[in-house]
Amino acid sequence: MKKMNTTEIEKALKTLSGWSLKDDMIVKSFTFEDFTEAFSKMTHIAFECEKQNHHPNWENVYNSLTIKLNTHDADGVTQKDIDLATSIEKIIGEA
Numbered sequence: 001m002k003k004m005n006t007t008e009i010e011k012a013l014k015t016l017s018g019w020s021l022k023d024d025m026i027v028k029s030f031t032f033e034d035f036t037e038a039f040s041k042m043t044h045i046a047f048e049c050e051k052q053n054h055h056p057n058w059e060n061v062y063n064s065l066t067i068k069l070n071t072h073d074a075d076g077v078t079q080k081d082i083d084l085a086t087s088i089e090k091i092i093g094e095a
């Protein structure tokens with residue numbers, strides 16, 4: 001899949017909320033009520049990642065979660081990252 005340029009990425013990020021471009025990755029941090037909620041969301045996200053065969057770089061510290069997405073083969077951001085970020089937004093928005 002083709003690596004997107006900065007203009008294309010910034011345009012795509014306008015369809016999402018709170019994601020930014022940093023070091024050739026799209027990044028967002030989330031804060032949850034507690035570790036149980038954070039890990040529950042991570043589990044849900046993990047199943048979606050398997051479906052899409054696209055996986056995050058992420059860091060969880062207690063109730064916080066930082067997700068960074070890129071595409072290894074393209075060495076940058078592709079539509080696959082935008083699609084996964086869109087799915088993650090949906091999952092986080094669910095009760």
Ligand SMILES: C[C@H](O)[C@H](O)[C@H]1CNC2=NC(N)=NC(=O)C2=N1
Nearest residue numbers: 053054055056069070071072073
């Ligand atoms: C072989 C397999 O398709 C690849 O390693 C997949 C798996 N998950 C992936 N996840 C992410 N974020 N980027 C990739 O390029 C990627 N590639």
